[in-house]
Amino acid sequence: MDTTEQSRSFHHEKAPGMHDFVIIGSGVSGGRMADELTAGGASCLLLEAGKAFDRKRFPPNEYRASSSLFWGGGIEFSKDARLGFLRGKCLGGTSVVNQADLDRFDDVAWNAWRDQTGIEFFQVSQMAPYYDYLDASVAKGPIPIEHYNRNARLFTQAFDQCGYHWKPLIRSQDDCRHDRGSDCIVCLGGCPRDAKQSTLVQCIPNARARGMEVEIDFEVDHIEDKRDHVLIAGKQRGQEKIVKARRAVLAAGCFGNTRILKRSSDLACKLPALGKNFCCHPQFMTFGVYDEPVDAHKGPLQSVQAHDGKLRSLGVKLENVFAGPIATAMLLPGTGIDHLKLMRQYRYLTSIEYATMDEPLGTIHVTSSGKVIADKPLSAADKEKLQRGYNVTTELHHAAGAKQVLHCDQGFGLHLMGGCPMGQDGSQSVVNPDFEVHDHPNVLAADSSIFPRAPGLNPSWTIMALTVRASRHLLGKPDITPSSKEVVTS
Ligand SMILES: Cc1cc2nc3c(=O)[nH]c(=O)nc-3n(C[C@H](O)[C@H](O)[C@H](O)COP(=O)(O)OP(=O)(O)OC[C@H]3O[C@@H](n4cnc5c(N)ncnc54)[C@H](O)[C@@H]3O)c2cc1C
Structure with missing residues (x-):
């Protein structure tokens, strides 16, 4: 130019x-x-x-946040519905x-x-x-280590034990007021403190x-x-x-x-x-179940991530994370009483998410009526990387002392590119x-x-x-x- x-x-x-x-x-x-x-x-x-919306008027609960702040009323799906997509509206x-x-x-x-x-x-x-x-x-920075919740501490413990490297996440945030007991999971529906x-x-x-x-x-x-x-x-x-x-x-x-x-x-x-070169870092949540309360929904939502050349070369991205009760209910396996039993353990869960560097790339189509259809089937190469993510997170959960490991089989694309x-x-x-x-x-x-x-x-x-x-x-x-x-x- x-x-x-x-x-x-x-x-x-x-x-x-x-x-x-x-x-x-x-x-x-x-x-x-x-x-x-x-x-x-x-x-x-x-x-x-x-x-x-603004900090005083963000939707008051997880369900409303999902239906009011996202396209598709919360989730859109890929052509084969194997991946759910989230994008703010x-x-x-x-x-x-x-x-x-x-x-x-x-x-x-x-x-x-x-x-x-x-x-x-x-x-x-x-x-x-x-x-x-x-x-x-x-404004941005890491979560001070003294504010890490137990979910983050178990993540770092597992990484150290298994010989993988981790580092603090840098979050685009100002004063989250963790010293005053803020529970930041609400910020997924808009930050009520304008800290994000x-x-x-x-x-x-x-x-x-x-x-x-x-x-x-x-x-x-x-x-x-x-x-x-x-x-x-x-x-x-x-x-x-x-x-x-x-x-x-x-x-x-x-x-x-x-x-x-x-x-x-x-x-x-x-x-x-x-419409070409669509990619989304397909990601899956995994949960560890513990005997003692973890309270992963308290304090900072996320504090740490993998920083490991070996995992990077495997095309796997790992982060410490958690989800609100409605999202967790959707992600946990089972139905009826079995599912209820798992939900009763909400306070006893840790979570690690794994995402992959997807390829080959997908395609975005738009129908004559204007509907967007993203065609991103999981290829054999994607599945192989996902299997690696599955194996590593299973290893990590066990190393941290989880009595049971639960994998969610619905993948999500949060990074639509x-x-x-x-x-x-x-x-x-x-x-x-x-x-x-x-x-x-x-x-x-x-x-x-x-x-x-x-x-x-x-x-x-x-x-x-x-x-x-x-x-x-x-x-x-x-x-x-x-x-x-x-x-x-x-
Ligand atoms: C739950 C979640 C967690 C994420 N966490 C992270 C993270 O921790 N770190 C990170 O780097 N990325 C994260 N991402 C991804 C990141 O937020 C996106 O990659 C990024 O926001 C994309 O920026 P963008 O400007 O391209 O689009 P967006 O930020 O999505 O902005 C697009 C805007 O355009 C509007 N729009 C769309 N169509 C029209 C239209 N026809 N007319 C008018 N307006 C329209 C939309 O409503 C939207 O407001 C996350 C995404 C999600 C869903």
């Missing part, structure tokens, strides 16, 4: 009804994009399909309901992306300044203070690229609406962006890779290395949809890093390089 030209065209007289940018989706990417673009002086309109998107764990991608992840796409900035050294920039602006640094808390308020308009309950259906502007069409509370912008930023996530582009016929017809993969070759990708949809420089994306393949690590921190990079292109600012120290500290 010619940044000089971009910068010139950016400083213009604002035409009535015309925004510099319409950002579609307010989650990890959309919220961050709004903050960065408005800080650069751009006029933005943010469109979000979900409703707006509210102002702040999935950043409101996620576990807020942050990983920097390592060489394994970046090198695989670079090998696949030939994109040079897909490397640790090139992306490090973007993570550094975020380090300086986002969702875009609802850390980005959207900044952008609003700079004049950004926000429309909620506005589901974008399709866009039309008129070359000197973009029309964005959708429905708000049943009413057809069209808004206009110089450029449109697609930040509706993997399913959302793919659906919008598939329904934008003029764009879709020249994007053969649209791809559908609009980034690449240089228009036959294999949808978005170019300047974050523009091929041949449509006024339509951009930097969110989870542009991932070319599964990284095997938590994706949010990298979605934010890519979004910052994209926002600088849009504002006509130079890339941040390892020597741009002034940017990191600004």
Whole structure:
């Protein structure tokens, strides 16, 4: 992209009804994009399909949280129903309901992306300044060891005993008030303390203070690229609406962006890779049953994760986690009295989740009525990795002293990625290395949809890093390089 030209065209007289940018989706990417673009002086309109909540008005229980804050009323399923998918639908998107764990991608992840796409900035050294920039602006940190709950302590004990390495998770959180007895499992339905640094808390308020308009309950259906502007069409509370912008930023996530582009016929017809490269880190919960109460639902929800080269090379990702009683009831095996007996042991359970770096990749289809269907059958390679996850977690639970180990056979995809993969070759990708949809420089994306393949690590921190990079292109600012120290500290 010619940044000089971009910068010139950016400083213009604002035409009535015309925004510099319409950002579609307010989650990890959309919220961050709004903050960065408005800080650069751009006029933005943010469109979000979900409703707006805040810390005082998050749904009061697990069931309501599920039905009010997620697409599909809680869970959507893959074509063969083998995987359930979760994605947020509210102002702040999935950043409101996620576990807020942050990983920097390592060489394994970046090198695989670079090998696949030939994109040079897909490397640790090139992306490090973007993570550094975020380090300086986002509150985050580990859970202090004195606040680990028993679930986390048993996890670390098991890892030490079996000779695997672990490390504290870095969570995007401010003051969770664990010293005052906070039970953070509620934050999966929205943090009542605003400690979780969702875009609802850390980005959207900044952008609003700079004049950004926000429309909620506005589901974008399709866009039309008129070359000197973009029309964005959708429905708000049943009413057809069209808004206009110089450029449109697609930040509706993997399913959302793919659906919008598939329904934008003029764009879709020249994007053969649209819907391809879908991946989701299929994950399974495992439970250990103990004689003594563990109370894994108390205190910090998560504190530690695997940090082990051997597990990484096996394509297995392990985290210490737990779930609320409704989710646990859905996950535990059995029915009737057998299931009831297990549920009575809720306080006696630990949990470890294992996820895999999935391949081959799946495909996202959109039916003529607009229904998204993600086709991601578990391949033999996926199953082999899942078996490794199963074996390792079984070993860990036993090492920690569990009297029984329970495996949930329903897999979930929480990290939905791809559908609009980034690449240089228009036959294999949808978005170019300047974050523009091929041949449509006024339509951009930097969110989870542009991932070319599964990284095997938590994706949010990298979605934010890519979004910052994209926002600088849009504002006509130079890339941040390892020597741009002034940017990191600004
Ligand atoms: C329960 C759970 C736990 C997770 N935990 C972690 C974690 O600990 N660490 C991590 O890194 N990742 C985690 N993730 C994944 C992470 O949150 C996502 O990868 C990330 O939010 C994706 O960012 P995004 O901007 O692409 O999309 P989202 O954050 O999903 O935002 C997309 C937004 O677009 C809106 N939208 C969609 N379609 C339209 C439309 N047509 N019109 C208008 N708006 C639309 C959606 O409602 C949503 O608000 C978790 C996910 C879940 C579900």
